Amino acid sequence: MSTLLPLAIVFTLGCYGFASALVLVRLMRGPRAQDRVFALDLLYLHALLVMLVLGIAHHSDVYFEAALLIALFSFVSSSALAKFILRGEVIE
Amino acid sequence: MTAAIPAWAETAVALLLVSSGIFVVISAVGFVRLSDFFLRMHPPSLAYTFGSWCVTLAASIYFSATESRAVLHPWLIPVTLAMTVPVTTLLLARVALFRRRSAGAADTPPPLGPRPGS
Numbered sequence: 001m002s003t004l005l006p007l008a009i010v011f012t013l014g015c016y017g018f019a020s021a022l023v024l025v026r027l028m029r030g031p032r033a034q035d036r037v038f039a040l041d042l043l044y045l046h047a048l049l050v051m052l053v054l055g056i057a058h059h060s061d062v063y064f065e066a067a068l069l070i071a072l073f074s075f076v077s078s079s080a081l082a083k084f085i086l087r088g089e090v091i092e
Numbered sequence: 093m094t095a096a097i098p099a100w101a102e103t104a105v106a107l108l109l110v111s112s113g114i115f116v117v118i119s120a121v122g123f124v125r126l127s128d129f130f131l132r133m134h135p136p137s138l139a140y141t142f143g144s145w146c147v148t149l150a151a152s153i154y155f156s157a158t159e160s161r162a163v164l165h166p167w168l169i170p171v172t173l174a175m176t177v178p179v180t181t182l183l184l185a186r187v188a189l190f191r192r193r194s195a196g197a198a199d200t201p202p203p204l205g206p207r208p209g210s
Contacts, residue, residue, distance in 0.1 A: 015113030042136050086186065
């Protein structure tokens with residue numbers, strides 16, 4: 001087996017790490033609350049993609065379920081935060 | 093990284109992974125550098141669509157080639173994202189519009205439809 005796939009996996013994980021650092025800058029600096037919520041949602045997406053790539057790297061199916069859970073939690077947390085900013089309550 | 097995989101599948105998986113990483117970096121750079129929230133909402137859609145599609149296709153090809161059967165369950169991830177991300181994005185856009193309106197920004201469009209009081 002050649003070293004092409006491990007190299008690609010390392011490069012992709014590095015790209016995700018760099019992108020997460022950039023999004024973290026926006027999370028720290030974001031002028032308004034909605035910028036921070038959106039940055040958090042994007043960080044969830046990066047974690048999901050990292051899980052999928054790790055599933056390829058370790059040849060395991062377990063990571064897929066973690067990725068699906070992260071997708072669902074990202075939706076719940078971001079919509080709850082957006083609702084809270086909009087109305088001051090999550091469930092009225 | 094111990095399973096045997098044909099060379100064409102390995103090349104395809106590597107290319108898809110690398111392109112997904114590049115898409116995600118482009119979207120993150122746009123997210124940091126653009127100036128306004130409504131401008132800033134656009135680059136992440138690149139990561140939400142092309143980034144996740146490339147990784148999903150790579151995982152599908154990889155597991156199909158190593159296990160010699162069609163592995164389609166990774167496509168649940170883009171389907172889930174396609175259902176949930178527009179809802180979140182629309183809610184955040186409404187949050188931004190509402191907060192600009194209540195802060196009295198001059199260039200904010202008025203609400204659509206008749207006002208409840210008038």
